[in-house]
Amino acid sequence: MVLEKLGEALKNTLRKLAGKGFVDKEVLEEVTRDIQRALLQSDVNVKLVFELTNKIKKRALEEKPPKGLTQREHIINVVYEELVNFLGGKASIVVKPSKILLMGLFGSGKxxxxxxxxxxxKKKGLKPCLIACDTFRPAAYEQLQQIGEQIGVPVFGDPNESNSSKVLEDSLKKAREYDVIIVDSSGRDALNEEMIDEIKSLNRILEPDEKLLVVPADLGQQAERQAKRFQEVLGITxxxxxxxxxxxxxxxxxxxxxxxxxxxxxxxTGEKMDALELFDPERFISRLIGFGDLKTLLEKAKEVGAEETAKKIISGKYTLEEFYEQIEKIQGMGSFSQILSMIPGLSSLKGRLPKDYMNLQEEKLKKFKYIMDSMTPEEKRNPDIxxxxxxxxxxxxxxxxESEVRELLKLYKQSKKAMKMIKPGKRGLSGLLKQFKI
Ligand SMILES: Nc1nc2c(ncn2[C@@H]2O[C@H](COP(=O)(O)OP(=O)(O)OP(=O)(O)O)[C@@H](O)[C@H]2O)c(=O)[nH]1
Ligand SMILES: [Mg+2]
Structure with a gap:
């Protein structure tokens, strides 16, 4: 997972704080040291790390806990707030019809x-199209074309035209009926004059709502230099x-x-087309801390029309038929273990569920379907008989x-049993569900 080390450190922090009635300087030192180590291991700039942990220490020691919060809860909250700020504060992404220009150096992932x-x-219900304005790299048009086919989104461009501005002008005429226009551009080794001119020209023609720089995470803190340069020269959003x-x-x-x-x-977060997440620091940090990330889950659940499924998973009440639906839908939502780690109180379940349940193969699912088709309605409702x-x-x-029939029944029973053992967090699962309007 992204920033695994920080997640571990934060959970350690909670454990260390949990045992203390009163948090003294020594514990605070220990806790901030864990966070420092984790951040440094993720290649975070040393200066930034110290600024952050000094802020955490100062606030934890000087601020009085707000009414209703214990000192411990207050400190956890300070750690949370400061980390969120550290990652850029609250995210503001509006999903609406828009024009997006992507830019970045070679191989960054544009x-x-x-x-x-x-x-x-597309999953949000808008009508996107793609425009291939990388006229620099051989076969860039074909690459985008292939991607478009895979996701069922039209791609406009002209593999025989070498002037990207011309490609954009011509393609925009064909893109009129689309809500979201996403423009791929060509990379370079560095942000040189040629690239600047090209992007500026695309920018003038497209008048984009978002100018997004694409940078690979393996650059670590070097990403700063690129972000700064592109910001200065091209005014990225x-x-x-x-x-x-x-x-x-x-x-x-x-x-x-x-x-x-x-x-x-x-x-x-991966090579596949669905491996993209909105980055929301609040959500990101709360997931690391372990509050769970119901919002992300619901967003995904909605995408596959499975909000009901999510509710049922959480309540542990479902028939065999619904169980099948769940595993089927879950396949479309990412791995089951990924989903579990998003729900408060459920991440501890991971070890208890049979491995097979996590990684059910399509072949197996088909068999389960045949098996269920051979059951009577009564059997599906009440598999105990x-x-x-x-x-x-x-x-x-x-x-x-027969062994496969037994396997399905076993998985069903085990999952139900495991769901029943969910221990809601301190605020209570129902509280959280309410909070997220489930
Ligand atoms: N693991 C992983 N690979 C990725 C991700 N995004 C892109 N890639 C891979 O990175 C490689 C380069 O991606 P491209 O999308 O072709 O990059 P580009 O910026 O368009 O490259 P140029 O057009 O050559 O400048 C491909 O092999 C992608 O599959 C990601 O989030 N995770
Ligand atoms: Mg490319």
């Missing part, structure tokens, strides 16, 4: 991100940090961009092995 963004907006999945330096890239005042708007002779009948009817 073309991939263009596709990811298109899919993101935000940054997308890609490849957060493949490096321990994500913290450096995030915090150093935030320090320049450039907002990190999205992060890329399924005895050996019924298992035999179901296996015969579905063309599956």
């Amino acid at each position: 073309t991939t991100t263009a596709g990811k963004l298109a899919l993101f907006y 935000g940054v997308i940090i890609t490849k957060m999945d493949g490096t321990a330096k994500g913290g450096g890239a995030l915090s150093s961009c935030a320090a320049t005042g450039a907002k990190v708007k999205f992060i890329g 399924i005895n050996s002779s019924r298992i035999k009948r179901i296996a015969n009817g579905s063309g599956c092995e």
